[in-house]
Amino acid sequence: MADGGSPDLVASFFTLTGAGFGEPPRHSFAERCESAAAAGFAGIGLHIEDLARTREAGTSSGEMRAVLRGCGLRLVEIEFVGGWALSDPGADPARAASSGASDSAGLPDPLRRTLADVEDVAVALGGRHVSAGEFRGGAEWMLDPDAASSRLRAIADRFAGRELLVAVEAFPWSAIPDVDCAVDLLRRAAAPNAGLMIDVWHFYNGGAKLDVLNGLPGAGVAAVQLNDGPLVDGNFLKHARAQRKLPGDGELDVVGLIRAVQATGYSGPYCVEVNTPEFRALPVDEAARRAADAATAVLSAAEG
Numbered sequence: 001m002a003d004g005g006s007p008d009l010v011a012s013f014f015t016l017t018g019a020g021f022g023e024p025p026r027h028s029f030a031e032r033c034e035s036a037a038a039a040g041f042a043g044i045g046l047h048i049e050d051l052a053r054t055r056e057a058g059t060s061s062g063e064m065r066a067v068l069r070g071c072g073l074r075l076v077e078i079e080f081v082g083g084w085a086l087s088d089p090g091a092d093p094a095r096a097a098s099s100g101a102s103d104s105a106g107l108p109d110p111l112r113r114t115l116a117d118v119e120d121v122a123v124a125l126g127g128r129h130v131s132a133g134e135f136r137g138g139a140e141w142m143l144d145p146d147a148a149s150s151r152l153r154a155i156a157d158r159f160a161g162r163e164l165l166v167a168v169e170a171f172p173w174s175a176i177p178d179v180d181c182a183v184d185l186l187r188r189a190a191a192p193n194a195g196l197m198i199d200v201w202h203f204y205n206g207g208a209k210l211d212v213l214n215g216l217p218g219a220g221v222a223a224v225q226l227n228d229g230p231l232v233d234g235n236f237l238k239h240a241r242a243q244r245k246l247p248g249d250g251e252l253d254v255v256g257l258i259r260a261v262q263a264t265g266y267s268g269p270y271c272v273e274v275n276t277p278e279f280r281a282l283p284v285d286e287a288a289r290r291a292a293d294a295a296t297a298v299l300s301a302a303e304g
Contacts, residue, residue, distance in 0.1 A: 016035060046075055076271070179206060200247065213263070255302045
């Protein structure tokens with residue numbers, strides 16, 4: 001908790017990159033940290049690809065730790081573990097079945113490499129939670145809940161040794177399209193360190209209602225990403241990457257969702273994940289200030 005009992009704010013990775021999803025950051029690790037600290041954030045997020053990218057640019061892990069320490073920040077959020085919920089539709093059936101094994105050694109090679117990259121970040125810089133989900137979807141993909149939840153349990157068990165929470169996020173365009181589906185996988189996995197990632201935009205655009213948060217399994221609400229935007233009825237991926245606005249700047253009931261999350265016992269931290277074309281064009285210090293101010297405003301309103 002921040003001074004005065006207010007919850008810690010975290011600048012999610014994409015919020016301060018000044019770049020679109022899948023693009024390299026315009027702003028360096030040090031610039032993002034300095035701007036986040038000046039705006040009042042307690043922590044930041046990092047995508048697993050950015051650790052290697054920052055090292056290759058000449059900044060060592062030790063220097064990154066020194067930047068965090070000098071700014072009074074901690075690494076909170078590690079992004080992103082995908083590719084675990086679905087089996088390759090063209091895979092050999094026996095191999096696809098074995099990929100649902102609860103032992104992480106039985107997971108597909110690309111997924112095991114991703115898990116190793118997450119651990120690399122955690123060893124180098126720390127971390128509280130890892131976001132996990134599935135970008136893929138469509139008619140050619142069939143979600144097997146038992147296999148997916150088995151792989152989720154394997155991931156959670158592996159990260160438990162690093163004291164990391166696994167925060168499962170539903171994306172409306174994907175094979176995990178809504179919070180109900182994510183909760184079902186969490187219930188089947190029964191991992192005490194795995195819970196829900198509540199991203200405001202994805203929550204409402206996936207059709208979720210607040211009562212879905214009652215009686216959550218595992219770690220319950222594991223993490224929250226604050227943002228806002230319109231309710232849309234199609235082209236979810238396009239809108240998610242262009243219209244996730246600052247909390248309070250859209251038509252979604254951000255305050256109501258915060259209150260529902262708090263009713264589950266969740267007290268923070270609150271990440272801010274915003275990335276519209278207009279927002280990412282801002283100077284990094286202004287982007288950080290606007291993100292922190294907007295998050296503070298909706299959290300204060302939720303207390304009213």
